[in-house]
Amino acid sequence: MEYSTPPEGATETKTRARRRRWPLALLPAAVALELAVAASPPLVERLYSQSLYRVVSAMFAASFGRVSFSAGETLLWTAVGGAAAWTVRRLRRVVRARGRRRAVLVSTLADAWAAAGAVYLAFVILWGLNYRRPPYAVLAGLDARPATVAELTAVCERLIRETNDARDKLPEDAAGVARLADGRPGALRRAPAGYGAAARIEPVLAGASAPAKPVMVSTVLSYLGISGIFSPFTGEANVNMTLPDPDVPFAACHELAHARGFAREDEANYVGYLACTCHPDPDFRYSGRLAASVYAMNELARVDREGHARLEARRAPGVRRDLAALAAWAERYRGPAERVSRAVNNAYLKSQGQEEGVRSYGRMVDLLIAEERARLTAGRRRGSE
Incomplete structure (x- = not known):
């Protein structure tokens, strides 16, 4: 054949x-x-x-x-x-x-x-x-069970007290808003320093990261309601340079948390806060505590409006001016582009397993409360020794 x-x-x-x-x-x-x-x-x-x-x-x-x-x-x-x-x-x-x-x-x-x-x-x-990867609470051994109103109130009280103390003696601009002594670019260069100290407390935070980078078209990000963006293809943390000074250090540390491998937004918020509080410079410690207090107080407003109003009145005058500057920035750029961007981000986060979408940013409060539980437990152990 x-x-x-x-x-x-x-x-x-x-x-x-x-x-x-x-x-x-x-x-x-x-x-x-x-x-x-x-x-x-x-x-x-x-x-x-x-x-x-x-x-x-x-x-x-x-x-x-x-x-x-x-x-x-x-x-x-x-x-x-x-x-x-x-x-x-x-x-x-x-x-x-x-x-x-x-x-x-x-x-x-x-x-x-x-x-x-x-x-x-x-x-x-x-x-x-x-x-x-496993949730940060699992990696750090934190008890992240649902919180009581009393626990949330206690965290808010502590954060407001610490924020007021951290705000004291920070330099201000002509409007009385906290100012970064070396400007926004300088803050981006200093941002990784907080992670070195944080990694000594939580080894899971160890890793390499370069300074955060300024976004060249920051105005575009502002109209999209975005304070920063992480590039997974270059490992760079990028920060919106139109942000008011008090928010820049936290925004930089949030994006650097993504660079350290913490993809979920609530965890990046908490890790960024932790890096800020461990930072050697007072403007970073203030920025992290200010952001955490805003998230925690927003959560308290949902469950206890009277308690929220009572604690809000305790904020120092300088802190109130800073919060007013942040609110004015958000209002200036609010519009259709921001709403579309929020919807797209919401869909993206849900596609990556974050069921609450953009609301997951506020879930950092669960980790703040878990941290408070660990702090109280450690205090009781020292007291019984």
């Missing part, structure tokens, strides 16, 4: 078809990887967050930490411009492909799907798996 070989052109066509098909599997592969590891957070912690990601973040800090501008922001705007140009070019091809429009459209959608898959798989591998 004689066997015939397929024509050379047919073989090349099949090979080319296979090469075009495998990129389509990147997005399902990324989703499958996330679902597979979600069942075993301790394994993610051991093999990824405390091993592979440590290597990745150290490489990012050593490379991108040497440049003063945000490589991540540059990459973002380059990608946006490239994607827009590609979309226009491919749409023109679809319009001009008379008789072949369906084939060209399918090819365009397939290429877009493949590109999205490549980007998302890179996101998952470079940083996104940190969403699947």
